[in-house]
Amino acid sequence: MIKLEGVTKRYGDYTAVDDVSFVAQPGRVTGFLGPNGAGKSTSMRIMVGLTPPDRGTATIGGLKYHDIPNPGLHVGVLLDASAQHAGRTGREVLALSALTMGLKEKRVDEMLELVGLTESESKRRVRNYSLGMRQRLGIANALIGDPSVLILDEPANGLDPAGIHWMRTLLRGYAERGGTVLLSSHLLHEVEMIADDMVLIGRGKIVKQGTKAELLQTAGTFVKPESPEKLTAALAEAGIKALPSGDGGFRAECDPIVVGRAAAAAGVVLAELRPAEGAGLEEMFLELTADDARESINTQGVSA
Numbered sequence: 001m002i003k004l005e006g007v008t009k010r011y012g013d014y015t016a017v018d019d020v021s022f023v024a025q026p027g028r029v030t031g032f033l034g035p036n037g038a039g040k041s042t043s044m045r046i047m048v049g050l051t052p053p054d055r056g057t058a059t060i061g062g063l064k065y066h067d068i069p070n071p072g073l074h075v076g077v078l079l080d081a082s083a084q085h086a087g088r089t090g091r092e093v094l095a096l097s098a099l100t101m102g103l104k105e106k107r108v109d110e111m112l113e114l115v116g117l118t119e120s121e122s123k124r125r126v127r128n129y130s131l132g133m134r135q136r137l138g139i140a141n142a143l144i145g146d147p148s149v150l151i152l153d154e155p156a157n158g159l160d161p162a163g164i165h166w167m168r169t170l171l172r173g174y175a176e177r178g179g180t181v182l183l184s185s186h187l188l189h190e191v192e193m194i195a196d197d198m199v200l201i202g203r204g205k206i207v208k209q210g211t212k213a214e215l216l217q218t219a220g221t222f223v224k225p226e227s228p229e230k231l232t233a234a235l236a237e238a239g240i241k242a243l244p245s246g247d248g249g250f251r252a253e254c255d256p257i258v259v260g261r262a263a264a265a266a267g268v269v270l271a272e273l274r275p276a277e278g279a280g281l282e283e284m285f286l287e288l289t290a291d292d293a294r295e296s297i298n299t300q301g302v303s304a
């Protein structure tokens with residue numbers, strides 16, 4: 001289990017991570033989502049002891065990373081696949097890790113096979129690897145000590161669709177065997193496909209967290225009226241917040257029955273009224289982080 005409690009990190013006047021608390025549970029894949037510069041990498045660096053927090057604690061299995069003996073046997077980490085030693089071959093990278101952790105050399109071959117790097121690829125220097133091959137090598141390196149916790153920063157970066165599918169299957173199987181997986185991403189659809197739990201971060205602050213099912217449930221209601229003006233007035237009268245979501249529709253932050261009652265009470269004819277789950281995580285993510293995103297997000301034209 002990974003646990004962050006009130007973790008804060010400042011760089012000068014800038015708060016990169018602001019009072020972040022969440023738990024990544026064993027047996028589950030937790031997706032850590034946020035736009036560029038939201039604080040995902042900084043939080044992950046804090047988890048593995050590379051960046052000291054100004055406040056709060058990050059523990060893995062109840063211990064700070066630095067206090068875990070032979071940590072590679074407990075926590076697999078991939079923060080930056082491009083940061084692996086460019087002058088070493090893939091095989092050498094893994095062999096060094098095996099040596100450091102006191103593992104048998106055959107573990108290297110097992111890992112190469114697991115991540116689909118061929119014998120000849122394993123003998124090439126990392127500087128000649130594609131980004132996808134570096135990610136595969138990084139995942140092999142994270143898994144070599146057979147850890148029970150995985151911390152992966154943007155592991156899907158550079159992988160082709162088959163590679164993404166492979167990684168999803170690998171991580172799902174790992175979680176199903178009881179492992180804890182925390183992976184960061186801005187590839188929302190990818191995370192939606194794989195994660196059980198989600199933690200959404202924007203400008204250093206957690207904006208939402210919960211199970212995927214909970215987060216999708218709270219996506220609210222999509223409603224499309226005959227007359228947008230009449231519906232807007234009816235919803236305002238009932239104190240229901242709604243945003244235009246394109247195509248003459250609106251998204252309200254409450255259940256369809258509540259919206260339906262308000263519309264019926266005002267005699268507003270509806271063309272559509274349904275839970276907005278189908279909207280997927282992306283729209284919700286954009287809405288949740290709209291205040292925090294660099295670009296102002298125009299929800300007009302985004303269908304629910």
Ligand SMILES: Nc1ncnc2c1ncn2[C@@H]1O[C@H](COP(=O)(O)OP(=O)(O)OP(=O)(O)O)[C@@H](O)[C@H]1O
Pocket residue numbers: 011016034035036037038039040041042043186
């Ligand atoms: N060493 C540092 N010194 C100063 N500012 C930093 C440092 N490291 C990170 N930051 C700032 O902290 C903020 C969070 O950065 P971080 O890399 O954690 O974001 P991220 O969510 O991982 O983004 P991305 O998806 O773009 O990788 C950014 O504004 C970044 O510029």
